Amino acid sequence: MSNDQRNNLKELHILLVEDDPDHAELAMHCLRGFDERMALFHVIDGVDALDFLHNRGKYTNAEEYPRPHFILLDLRIPLIDGLEVLAEIKNTETLKRIPVVILTTSEAENDARQAYDLYANSYIVKPGGYHELKRILTEVCTYWLKLNRRLW
Amino acid sequence: MNERLHPLILTIDDEKNIRQSFRLYLEDYDFEVIEAENGHVGITMFEKYSPDLVLVDLRMPEVDGLDVLKHISESSTNTPVIVISGTGVIADAVEALRRGAWDYILKPIEDMTILLHAVNKTLERAQFKKEKEQYHEHLEKEVHERTVELIETNDKLVLEIAQRAKAEMAVRESEEKLRNILESSPFGIHVYQSDDRGNLLFIGANPAADWILHIDHSKFAGKTIEEVYPLFFKSEVPAQLYRIVSIGETTRFEQEVDDIAGVKKTYEIHAFQAADGIMVCNVIDISERVHINTEREQLISILENKNAELERFTYTVSHDLRTPLITIHGFLGLLEDSLATNDKEQIKKCLSRIGNAATTMEELLKSLLTISQVGHSQKSMETFNLRVLVENVIEFFEHQIIEGNVKINIDPDLPDVIADRNRMFEVYQNLIENALRYSADCPNPVIEIGVRGDEKRRIFFVKDNGIGIDTHYHKKIFRLFEKLNKESSGTGIGLSLVKRIIDAHAGTVWVESEGVGKGATFCFTLHSIKEPKQCQMTNATT
Numbered sequence: 122m123s124n125d126q127r128n129n130l131k132e133l134h135i136l137l138v139e140d141d142p143d144h145a146e147l148a149m150h151c152l153r154g155f156d157e158r159m160a161l162f163h164v165i166d167g168v169d170a171l172d173f174l175h176n177r178g179k180y181t182n183a184e185e186y187p188r189p190h191f192i193l194l195d196l197r198i199p200l201i202d203g204l205e206v207l208a209e210i211k212n213t214e215t216l217k218r219i220p221v222v223i224l225t226t227s228e229a230e231n232d233a234r235q236a237y238d239l240y241a242n243s244y245i246v247k248p249g250g251y252h253e254l255k256r257i258l259t260e261v262c263t264y265w266l267k268l269n270r271r272l273w
Numbered sequence: 274m275n276e277r278l279h280p281l282i283l284t285i286d287d288e289k290n291i292r293q294s295f296r297l298y299l300e301d302y303d304f305e306v307i308e309a310e311n312g313h314v315g316i317t318m319f320e321k322y323s324p325d326l327v328l329v330d331l332r333m334p335e336v337d338g339l340d341v342l343k344h345i346s347e348s349s350t351n352t353p354v355i356v357i358s359g360t361g362v363i364a365d366a367v368e369a370l371r372r373g374a375w376d377y378i379l380k381p382i383e384d385m386t387i388l389l390h391a392v393n394k395t396l397e398r399a400q401f402k403k404e405k406e407q408y409h410e411h412l413e414k415e416v417h418e419r420t421v422e423l424i425e426t427n428d429k430l431v432l433e434i435a436q437r438a439k440a441e442m443a444v445r446e447s448e449e450k451l452r453n454i455l456e457s458s459p460f461g462i463h464v465y466q467s468d469d470r471g472n473l474l475f476i477g478a479n480p481a482a483d484w485i486l487h488i489d490h491s492k493f494a495g496k497t498i499e500e501v502y503p504l505f506f507k508s509e510v511p512a513q514l515y516r517i518v519s520i521g522e523t524t525r526f527e528q529e530v531d532d533i534a535g536v537k538k539t540y541e542i543h544a545f546q547a548a549d550g551i552m553v554c555n556v557i558d559i560s561e562r563v564h565i566n567t568e569r570e571q572l573i574s575i576l577e578n579k580n581a582e583l584e585r586f587t588y589t590v591s592h593d594l595r596t597p598l599i600t601i602h603g604f605l606g607l608l609e610d611s612l613a614t615n616d617k618e619q620i621k622k623c624l625s626r627i628g629n630a631a632t633t634m635e636e637l638l639k640s641l642l643t644i645s646q647v648g649h650s651q652k653s654m655e656t657f658n659l660r661v662l663v664e665n666v667i668e669f670f671e672h673q674i675i676e677g678n679v680k681i682n683i684d685p686d687l688p689d690v691i692a693d694r695n696r697m698f699e700v701y702q703n704l705i706e707n708a709l710r711y712s713a714d715c716p717n718p719v720i721e722i723g724v725r726g727d728e729k730r731r732i733f734f735v736k737d738n739g740i741g742i743d744t745h746y747h748k749k750i751f752r753l754f755e756k757l758n759k760e761s762s763g764t765g766i767g768l769s770l771v772k773r774i775i776d777a778h779a780g781t782v783w784v785e786s787e788g789v790g791k792g793a794t795f796c797f798t799l800h801s802i803k804e805p806k807q808c809q810m811t812n813a814t815t
Contacts, residue, residue, distance in 0.1 A: 143600040143626050150607060197592055200746065226595040229588060247599050251606020 133159040133266050136189035138170040138206065139224075140198045144247070148193065148224075151255040155262055162189065167201025170194070171209060174216055188273065191220040191265040193258075196227055196236070204235055211240040218272060220265050279305045280396055283324035285315030285341060286357065287333045291380075295328060298385045299392065312336025316344050323350070326396055330357045330380075331365045339369060346373040351406070353399040355391055375399070461485040461556035464547075465498060467518050473498045473511070473552060485540075485558045487532060514544055514552055521546050527559070539563040589752070593637055597630035604630075640766035647773040653693050659733070660687035662694065663722050666701040673709055677718060684723030688731070692799055696774045703767040704735040704795050711793065712739030730798060738792040747784050775799070 133156060139145040145163050152161055164170050172178035173186055180186040192210070196203035203223070210216045222243040223236045233244045245261065248254050282304050286292045289310065296306040307322060309315035313336045315329060327345060331338035338356050345354055353375040358366040366377040375395045382388055455462055461482030465473040474497060478490035493501040498511050508528050517524055523545040532538045539562075543555040604623040611619035663683055667674070674681060690697070705720065712718035719738050726732040742750065751772040775782040779800035786793040 141596055141600070143604070143630060144596070146626075147600070147603040147607065226592050226599060227588075228591075247595075249599065249602040251603045251610075254603060254606075 131158050131160040134187050134189040135159065135161045135262070135266075136170070136173060136192045137161055137163045138165075138167070138192065138194045138198060138203070139163065140165045140195060144195075147251065147254060148258060151251070151258045152262065155259060156266070159262070159266070162186065166199040167203065167206045170198075170206050171201065174210065174219075189219060190271060190273070191222055191242075191261075193222050193224045193261075194241075196223060196225040196232060204232075204239060207236060207239045207241055220269075222261055222265070277305070277325065279303050280325040281305045281307065281322060282326045282328060282392065283307050283309060283315065283318055283322065284328040285309040285312060285333075285338075286328075286330040287311055288330070291330070291357075294385075295388065298388065302389060304392070312338070312341045315341050319345060319348075319352070324352065326392060326399070327352060327354045328357060328378075328392075329354060331369060332359060332362070339365075339372060342369055342372050342374055351399065351402060353395045355395055455479045461558075463490075463552075463554040463556070465514065465552040465554065467550045467552070471515075471518075473514055473518065475501045476551075482556060485556055487534070510542065513542075514554065517544050517546060518550065518552055536560075585752075590641060594634065597634040597637070600630035601627050640770075644766065644770055644773055647696065647770065647777055653695065654691055655694055656689055656691050657694050658687070658689050659697070659724075660685060662697060663687060663701055666698060666705055669702065670705060670709060677709065677713055679709060679712065679718040679720060682719065682721045682723070684721075687722075687724055687733075690799055692778055693774075696777070700771050700774050700797070701735070703771050707767060707795070708735055708737035708739065708793075711741075712737045715739050732796050732798055734794050734796045736792065736794040740793075741789050741791040742784060742786040742793050743789055744786070747786070750784065751782065771795075771797075 135152075137145060137148055139148065142165075145165075149161055149163070152159070162173065164173055169178075169180075170192075173180045174188070176183045176186060194203050194207060198206075203225070207221055207223070210219060210221060217240075220242040221240075222245060223233075223241050224245050224247060225232065226247050227233075228246050236244050243261070245257060248257060282299060284292050284295045284306060285308075286295075287310055292308045292310070296308060299306050307318060307324065309318045312329075312333050315327070316336065318324075319327060319341075327341070329338045329341045338358075342354050342356065345352055354373065355376045355378060356366060356369040356374045357378050357380055358369070359380050363379075366374075366379070369377060375398065376391050378388060378391050456479050458479055459481055462479045463482055464476040464478070466476050467473050474495055475490070475493045477494060482488075483490055488501075490501070498514065508530055509526070510528055513524060513526060523543070525541070525543045527539055527541050529537065529539045538558060538560045541557040541559045543557075545553055547553045604626045608620060608623035608627070611623060660683060667681055667683070673679075701722070705722070708720045709718075712720065715738060717738075721736040722734070723736075724731055724733050751768050772782050775797045780798040782795070782797040784793055784795050
């Protein structure tokens with residue numbers, strides 16, 4: 122449903138970069154019903170994430186695959202590592218203002234430091250339970266989609 | 274004798290007229306004359322006036338001329354005495370001369386000039402005698418003084434000779450000591466002297482220098498430093514030594530050279546100027562120390578790499594084990610909600626997800642166990658034929674090969690290797706499984722298993738004509754639990770297990786692929802083929 126035509130009608134876009142299908146499913150579950158206007162796009166690796174953002178490859182249609190209002194990015198993803206994806210986003214003039222929220226299983230200080238050094242906007246460790254995850258994701262969405270002044 | 278203006282003459286005679294005639298006559302010739310009328314008075318006057326000449330009559334009563342003569346002779350003065358003797362008693366005159374009289378005159382004196390002549394002649398003789406005696410005396414004194422000086426000089430010389438002998442002995446002893454120190458020193462010592470043209474000439478070396486540098490130095494005396502040490506000729510040693518000679522300071526440096534046998538050696542050299550133009554060069558062989566240091570640094574580097582690998586491993590494990598745990602927890606929460614709403618579809622889905630995650634965890638734990646055991650593989654090194662082993666692995670996949678219609682080419686020249694047989698089985702199992710998996714959808718799949726390269730570096734490979742791998746991921750694929758394709762089966766442990774096994778065999782593993790659709794060749798080396806013992810020492814992450 123995520124890449125459905127209807128998404129174009131919606132105004133709030135989130136890109137979820139997550140290779141684990143279970144985790145992706147849980148995240149989508151958590152955000153179901155958050156806001157009628159919200160659309161969640163899901164890609165499973167670094168290559169797809171960058172293709173989506175640059176509207177290239179299978180994501181050339183910019184209307185169908187719009188610029189997200191923020192990105193939920195896992196660190197350990199196939200093909201291109203999460204930190205590499207982050208670095209490219211923040212080094213690309215047209216992408217660097219997109220808030221990037223790292224959502225990872227890694228509690229390693231080194232990962233967090235590297236992510237912040239690459240200008241991650243937020244670093245969140247995946248919690249153990251479903252309700253905790255739901256609370257966190259709801260807060261993150263509220264914060265970036267509703268509380269903050271958006272540029273687009 | 275007093276220096277008088279006129280010589281004083283004492284005339285002793287008992288005859289007054291004779292005395293007077295003498296006096297009168299002699300006074301005319303500028304003599305001073307005193308008279309004594311007998312021997313007794315004469316002696317008294319002699320004592321009192323110390324005359325320059327005495328005229329005495331031999332025949333006198335009481336104290337006669339011979340007595341006077343005797344007295345004067347014994348008085349030890351050299352006063353000349355002329356005796357006056359009567360013509361008839363000539364024997365008396367002879368006796369007087371024997372007793373010390375200088376001359377005699379016979380009475381009666383017919384011509385007074387005889388007297389004058391006798392007086393003058395005697396005085397002259399006396400003067401001459403006196404001078405002779407003085408000269409003699411002076412000579413004796415001189416001789417004495419010289420003798421004293423000579424004795425003193427001699428004494429000094431004797432003393433000096435003794436001291437010098439002692440000093441020489443001390444010098445010899447100290448030289449001996451120095452030589453002993455030099456010869457028993459464990460440091461090689463060379464001594465050079467610079468000649469007028471500025472060349473450093475070899476003077477000598479101690480025995481330690483002989484065995485440290487494996488050179489017999491004895492034949493080099495007088496040669497230049499370049500001739501003595503062809504080994505050092507191209508090094509900075511001569512330049513350093515010449516520099517020290519010119520500026521006179523001490524220096525210490527290390528020099529690496531190949532010795533006569535071609536073995537790489539490191540020497541520590543201390544050079545200094547011992548005296549003007551004399552160079553001393555201490556040579557210490559520190560090759561062992563340098564070697565140990567290098568080895569230690571290598572070990573540290575290996576340990577650091579191992580440690581880094583371990584850190585990566587721990588990180589990966591904690592991450593990958595957390596992933597299914599989060600899934601389980603997440604779906605448990607969702608399950609709770611679904612139970613509340615009695616959404617049966619959702620409940621089923623949750624249970625299935627939880628079950629799968631649990632299975633994944635179990636597989637991960639099994640893989641971890643497998644991988645952790647690789648580190649112990651060195652115990653079971655053995656020699657075996659690789660072709661036979663590969664054939665066994667192929668049998669293992671027989672079913673898949675037939676089903677996929679895969680052509681398998683095994684190089685018949687696969688050699689004997691020294692390795693852990695079971696681990697090498699796993700290496701080929703994983704590589705062939707990979708090749709089968711990624712060429713499954715290609716037409717006419719071919720898998721080639723062979724060896725290339727030379728004796729020094731054999732490269733074993735498993736080549737397929739499957740989907741290939743983008744260059745970007747060539748390194749990444751060997752990481753633990755890394756999968757390029759999330760949908761592909763397996764835990765993603767296969768290649769990292771291969772890497773660990775090859776690392777443990779001190780080898781290297783890599784992949785060659787020109788890109789997607791162009792097939793892939795997995796290659797590895799085994800350094801342990803020749804020296805199995807070294808595999809523990811060698812860098813594990815290459």
